[in-house]
Amino acid sequence: MSDENLKLPSDQDISGRALGEEELLLLKEVIQSGVLNSTKGTKVSAFEKAFATLCGAKHCTALASGSAAIHAALVALNLDPLSEVITTPITDMGAITPIIYQGCVPVFADVDPFSYNVTAETIRKRITPKTQAIIVTHLFGNPCSMPAIMALAREKKIPVIEDCAQAFLAEVEGKKVGTLGDIGAFSMQQGKHLTTGEGGIVTTDNGDTARRMRLFVNKAWGYGDPNPDHYFLALNYRLTELQGAVALAQVKKLEWVVRQRQAAARRMDEHLAPICGIRIPKPPKNSTHVYWKYCVDVDKEILGFDVAELAQALKNFGIASAPRYIQKPAFRCQVLKDAVTFGGSHYPFTEKQVLAGQDEAWWRREYPGSYQALSRVLVLPWNEFYAEKHVDFIASKIKQCLADLSLVKAK
Numbered sequence: 408m409s410d411e412n413l414k415l416p417s418d419q420d421i422s423g424r425a426l427g428e429e430e431l432l433l434l435k436e437v438i439q440s441g442v443l444n445s446t447k448g449t450k451v452s453a454f455e456k457a458f459a460t461l462c463g464a465k466h467c468t469a470l471a472s473g474s475a476a477i478h479a480a481l482v483a484l485n486l487d488p489l490s491e492v493i494t495t496p497i498t499d500m501g502a503i504t505p506i507i508y509q510g511c512v513p514v515f516a517d518v519d520p521f522s523y524n525v526t527a528e529t530i531r532k533r534i535t536p537k538t539q540a541i542i543v544t545h546l547f548g549n550p551c552s553m554p555a556i557m558a559l560a561r562e563k564k565i566p567v568i569e570d571c572a573q574a575f576l577a578e579v580e581g582k583k584v585g586t587l588g589d590i591g592a593f594s595m596q597q598g599k600h601l602t603t604g605e606g607g608i609v610t611t612d613n614g615d616t617a618r619r620m621r622l623f624v625n626k627a628w629g630y631g632d633p634n635p636d637h638y639f640l641a642l643n644y645r646l647t648e649l650q651g652a653v654a655l656a657q658v659k660k661l662e663w664v665v666r667q668r669q670a671a672a673r674r675m676d677e678h679l680a681p682i683c684g685i686r687i688p689k690p691p692k693n694s695t696h697v698y699w700k701y702c703v704d705v706d707k708e709i710l711g712f713d714v715a716e717l718a719q720a721l722k723n724f725g726i727a728s729a730p731r732y733i734q735k736p737a738f739r740c741q742v743l744k745d746a747v748t749f750g751g752s753h754y755p756f757t758e759k760q761v762l763a764g765q766d767e768a769w770w771r772r773e774y775p776g777s778y779q780a781l782s783r784v785l786v787l788p789w790n791e792f793y794a795e796k797h798v799d800f801i802a803s804k805i806k807q808c809l810a811d812l813s814l815v816k817a818k
């Protein structure tokens with residue numbers, strides 16, 4: 408049967424990327440202009456304007472990566488060394504290491520085991536007098552419960568950075584993510600909704616914050632100022648005009664990309680919602696999910712087998728999935744567990760913190776939501792080029808695997 412080997416569009420190659428003539432046309436203009444650098448060119452700045460408009464943000468700066476976006480956001484807040492930044496243990500490491508580069512200490516809030524996101528309650532538990540920022544990640548394209556988080560942050564007067572790398576154009580109460588907190592950070596890496604291969608974006612409504620982020624990306628050189636200087640410690644994190652050209656073409660496709668992913672997800676919801684033991688993704692009240700991935704919770708108690716067994720069975724049908732999005736919570740990765748940072752110093756972690764890092768049982772007790780989430784989540788790759796036949800194919804194979812595994816267990 409041809410169905411048996413249906414090849415799914417993938418974000419790792421052209422089968423699942425909306426890249427074509429529009430990008431080539433703008434790239435050609437850049438090459439013919441001979442201006443590849445964004446300080447003189449027009450494409451990066453045109454992209455920034457278009458993206459700001461699309462998101463409803465006052466200011467937008469494009470930069471070299473999602474990691475650079477988080478870094479620029481932290482620098483804009485001008486945090487003191489050894490202050491604490493609350494973040495999530497289920498995210499990309501590029502969202503965590505900039506905290507350490509700024510000499511600050513990442514402090515982890517647990518996640519809700521079904522949304523995989525931090526919550527106002529889990530953040531509140533980790534706030535201390537040293538907390539100077541909160542980073543929330545809208546994981547897999549599903550927004551955090553922002554009204555409660557922002558109420559807490561305002562009460563405590565702590566700025567919020569939204570990591571929107573996986574959640575382009577997701578909405579909370581009619582506003583786009585990246586405009587709810589103080590700063591939004593995005594990634595344009597190969598697998599994200601909008602891609603330039605590598606790249607990132609920061610958004611804000613605050614003029615001073617915007618200026619600091621733009622300066623940080625430009626070695627803090629005051630381009631356009633009457634008496635420019637290098638005002639503070641900063642790097643070159645600029646995007647090139649080549650990437651700017653691709654970004655400008657991509658941004659015009661972004662709403663389509665999101666709509667396609669949502670339509671495919673609606674269809675998958677219909678297939679999977681009736682299945683006992685499988686829980687489909689659900690955004691919080693008054694929020695929209697943009698499906699960077701399509702994740703389901705697999706309940707071993709009900710089904711009699713766990714997510715790893717289901718993932719293996721799916722793999723036999725050519726359906727890749729990550730039974731866990733990441734192998735382990737960020738705090739169990741070597742860089743954090745052993746505080747492998749600057750020379751032999753472990754800075755900014757104390758010896759006491761390094762010792763505590765070795766005690767896995769403590770982490771398991773303190774982060775039950777994160778451990779539960781990682782032990783039960785099935786992460787299905789999702790794509791704007793999934794047609795009905797692709798969704799139906801994946802759903803039918805999931806149902807077949809569930810039936811096969813139940814039979815095996817019943818024996």
Ligand SMILES: *Cc1c(COP(=O)(O)O)cnc(C)c1O
Pocket residue numbers: 472473474475498499501502544570572573594595596605606607
């Ligand atoms: C991709 C990603 C990043 C890092 O972006 P890079 O462009 O790879 O540096 C940060 N946070 C999240 C949530 C991501 O998905």
